[in-house]
Structures are given as C-alpha cells and as structure tokens.
Amino acid sequence: MSAPIVFIDGDQGTTGLQIHERLRERTDITLFTLAAADRKDARRRAEAINACDIAVLCLPDVAAREAVEAIVNPAVRVIDASSAHRVQPGWTYGFPEMTPEQPEHIASARRLTNPGCYPTGAIGLLRPLSQAGLIPGGYPISIHAVSGYSGRGRAGVEEYEGPEAASAPSFQVYGLPLAHKHTPEIQTYAQLAQRPIFVPAIGAFRQGIVVTVPLELRLLAPNVDGDTLHACLARHYAESARVRVMPQSQSGALKYLDPEALNGTNDMHLNVFHNEENGQVLLSAVFDNLGKGASGAAVQNLDLMLTRQ
Incomplete structure (x- = not known):
C-alpha cells in the first residue's frame, strides 16, 4: 500500500x-x-x-x-x-x-x-470544570492571554523582525472592542453559558503563550475550593501524554510564569494557584503557540x- x-x-x-x-x-x-x-x-x-x-x-x-x-x-x-x-x-x-x-x-x-492557540489554553482549563458543574452557568468568566508575536502570523514576524523592528512596542493589548474572533470558539467548546470577556496581548518574544483565568470562589458551586478545581483537572488529564496538571507543591513554588518554557514542544502545563484566605483562584496554561497552539x-x-x- x-x-x-x-x-x-x-x-x-x-x-x-x-x-x-x-x-x-x-x-x-x-x-x-x-x-x-x-x-x-x-x-x-x-x-x-x-x-x-x-x-x-x-x-x-x-x-x-x-x-x-x-x-x-x-x-x-x-x-x-x-x-x-x-x-x-x-x-x-x-x-x-x-x-x-x-x-x-x-x-x-x-x-x-x-x-486556535488562545482557545487551546482557555478550553483546556475551563471545559473539565464546567462539564463537572464546578463553574455555574452564570459565572462571569474573564480570560487574559499573552502570546509571542508569531501568533499574528507573518505580519507579526515582520513587525518584530523586519526593518522597523526597533520601533515595535514591547507589549500590546488588543481586542479592545471585546469582539475577538476566538471568543465564540472558547464559549462553545468550554461549554460556557455566557460569553466570556477575552483580553489577548502580544509580547516582544517570538513564540510561547500564557493564558490565565481568575476565579472568585464565592461565585462557584457550593464548597468548591482550589483543591477541588485542581483535583478535577488532574482527573481529566491523568492519562494525557501532552497536557500535564502541575502538582500543587510545584505551582506553589513558582514566582512567575514563563510563556517560553515549553517552546518547541507539543505540551501544555496547567496550574491552579489559590489563596483560600482571600477566596480567589488563578488558573493558568503555558504552551507553545506554534506547538500545541x-x-x-x-x-x-x-x-x-x-x-x-
């Protein structure tokens, strides 16, 4: 054959x-x-x-x-x-x-x-939680993401590597009309009842991406805390070769998230950071926007x- x-x-x-x-x-x-x-x-x-x-x-x-x-x-x-x-x-x-x-x-x-690259991180974080009923349908989801400039394709590479590269901004937040074309994709496959607020940005690095989703525990399902969210994600990806939910001990030791940490791979790392005293959680995904993205x-x-x- x-x-x-x-x-x-x-x-x-x-x-x-x-x-x-x-x-x-x-x-x-x-x-x-x-x-x-x-x-x-x-x-x-x-x-x-x-x-x-x-x-x-x-x-x-x-x-x-x-x-x-x-x-x-x-x-x-x-x-x-x-x-x-x-x-x-x-x-x-x-x-x-x-x-x-x-x-x-x-x-x-x-x-x-x-x-899409941004939806990969957002859906990877949110779909298991919404499917398990841990995020109520009316929760006002906000998604913040920063990608390398290659996420804009040849136009982004030309802006940061072409003749006018010296004048390219170090950081750009865009999608300001809140109508980014990836938002319907995120809402559909993350199974969100409400349209999320999605705020993308481009940094002055070629590739890599960080997606973060902040959550207020008081607005989630009853008795849900950071451990509950982490356990749900860990169960969902337990058999995955490409998506890894980082142990809470490792997440707790992090001082920052490096968007370039997984460049050149097809892997994605998910973290759950939580402050129970303040009742807040931050979900994060790190991966290569040209790899897994x-x-x-x-x-x-x-x-x-x-x-x-």
Whole structure:
C-alpha cells in the first residue's frame, strides 16, 4: 500500500512552515506542497487538493473556505488550521484532550478544524470544570492571554523582525472592542453559558503563550475550593501524554510564569494557584503557540486521522 499523500496548502506561513518541518523527514506519508509559481493558481491548487488523501490548510480564513469549496473528491479529508470553520456544523474540533471520546472523533473525521492557540489554553482549563458543574452557568468568566508575536502570523514576524523592528512596542493589548474572533470558539467548546470577556496581548518574544483565568470562589458551586478545581483537572488529564496538571507543591513554588518554557514542544502545563484566605483562584496554561497552539496540534491530529486512512 502506498503512503498517504498529505498536501500542505500554505506552507510558507508560520504555521505551515512548522508543520512542514515536523513532517518532512517522515517516511509513512508522502508530503506534497505547491511550487511558489503555483500557489496563486486556483486551478493548480484545486488539482492538488483533490489528488491528496489529507489536506492541511494553513491559509487565511477566506482562502481556507475557497479551498474547501474546491474539493470534489469525496475521499479527501481536511485539517483546517484557520479559524474559518471552528464553530461550523459538520466540522470536528481538533482538541484530542477535550473529552475521552475526542481522539476517536478526530480519527474518523472527514473535516477537522484545528483549535486556535488562545482557545487551546482557555478550553483546556475551563471545559473539565464546567462539564463537572464546578463553574455555574452564570459565572462571569474573564480570560487574559499573552502570546509571542508569531501568533499574528507573518505580519507579526515582520513587525518584530523586519526593518522597523526597533520601533515595535514591547507589549500590546488588543481586542479592545471585546469582539475577538476566538471568543465564540472558547464559549462553545468550554461549554460556557455566557460569553466570556477575552483580553489577548502580544509580547516582544517570538513564540510561547500564557493564558490565565481568575476565579472568585464565592461565585462557584457550593464548597468548591482550589483543591477541588485542581483535583478535577488532574482527573481529566491523568492519562494525557501532552497536557500535564502541575502538582500543587510545584505551582506553589513558582514566582512567575514563563510563556517560553515549553517552546518547541507539543505540551501544555496547567496550574491552579489559590489563596483560600482571600477566596480567589488563578488558573493558568503555558504552551507553545506554534506547538500545541497550532502546528504541533495539527500533526497530533494528523497522526490520529492516519490511523483511519
């Protein structure tokens, strides 16, 4: 049997480049990309996507939708790394650790949407807690996140590494109209009854991410404390190879969170910090925005899909 053909459409962007790097030495697949001269040729791109077994789309949202519309071969399966289909019916969400059943859903998916980097951390922290009933439906969730500038794609890399890099700000809080495109994705898959407040930011480092969610114990379910929240997360990820809930002794010893600590990996570390005297908890997630937040997650999902190819 010949090796499955994996076509990366958009391999010149930050996500596509890292996916290509992670796959180029593999012998169990045939990796295919378009030559530079063909990348804007709609006919050539349509031919390529219809000739592959699995297409990995690393494109802007509009281009990703156009690529999917160009598929006429029913055997072609898709991993979309854009945000075009994150909450669309008929698409499987590619966060394997979200539920015990999710790896099987991903393995058999025909149309799979890769999670966003910020939502990966937020959903990773909140979904187990909301599903267990520890966070009431009316709780006003706030999510704060800081990513490396590669999270903005080539535009971010150009701003911080291009000719005008010296004038790039060291820190930028954005999404100020509170209408960031990742918010519906977070609300949907974290199973939040209310739209959360999501405040993203970019720092002057290339990659890495920290997501934090503050909680008031008095507003949670009765008798829920920091230990309860930690135990819930620890149970949920007990068998996970990629998501680790840090022991409370280690979390308690931390003085700060380093967004670059897991760069180059497909891992995510979760912490629960709590001050019972003040009745407050801080949940945190640290991971590589181009690893577990993008390229690494896409390869993890591809490997699951290949088990059903």
